[in-house]
Amino acid sequence: MTPLALVLAVGATYRLTLLVVDDQVTAGLREWARACLSGHAVEQISGKAWGCRCGASWAAADEQQGAITAEMHVRTARATVAGWRGYLLTLAGCPWCVSMWVAFGVLLALPGQVGWWPGLAAVLTASGATGILHRVAHP
Numbered sequence: 011m012t013p014l015a016l017v018l019a020v021g022a023t024y025r026l027t028l029l030v031v032d033d034q035v036t037a038g039l040r041e042w043a044r045a046c047l048s049g050h051a052v053e054q055i056s057g058k059a060w061g062c063r064c065g066a067s068w069a070a071a072d073e074q075q076g077a078i079t080a081e082m083h084v085r086t087a088r089a090t091v092a093g094w095r096g097y098l099l100t101l102a103g104c105p106w107c108v109s110m111w112v113a114f115g116v117l118l119a120l121p122g123q124v125g126w127w128p129g130l131a132a133v134l135t136a137s138g139a140t141g142i143l144h145r146v147a148h149p
Contacts, residue, residue, distance in 0.1 A: 015120060018128065021135025023116050027109040028138065031102070040102060047095045050087040052080035062087075 011019075029036055045051035051063045060076045061067040062083060070076030088099055101107045119127050 011120065015128075018131035018135050019113075019116050019120060021138050022131040023109055023113045025134035025138035025141075026112045026116070027105055028141070030108050030112065031105045043102065044088065044099060047099050048084075048088045048091050050084050052084055 030040075045063065049064055052060060054073070054076060055061050055067070058069045058071070058076065059067065060070060060080055062080075064087065066083060068076075068079055068083075070079055091099055101111075116131075
């Protein structure tokens with residue numbers, strides 16, 4: 011593996027991991043997957059009334075309090091999910107875990123150096139580097 015290929019592989023792994031775990035573009039997909047895996051999806055029913063797919067419901071003084079209670083309900087419920095669903099829920103929120111699987115996929119793409127792969131890896135690396143530089147410049 012050339013030094014350039016290594017840099018591109020690391021950059022692509024970094025950016026794809028962020029895309030899976032933390033990017034706003036995939037936030038809706040992540041939330042949908044978490045709701046499907048855990049069986050818990052909260053919504054504001056009307057005004058002060060809130061409910062969850064599991065059947066739990068509550069009233070809140072205002073929208074902010076309702077949202078906070080909803081988040082606490084879902085986090086507590088998801089923490090108790092066992093088996094393969096619990097494993098996938100943990101995996102989806104763990105950058106270290108996801109990066110291992112992403113790196114494996116990236117390394118599988120390296121040996122053949124498919125025509126589109128170096129360009130895609132360069133774009134992902136540039137995107138990741140830009141994100142890092144933005145966080146440094148605007149803490």
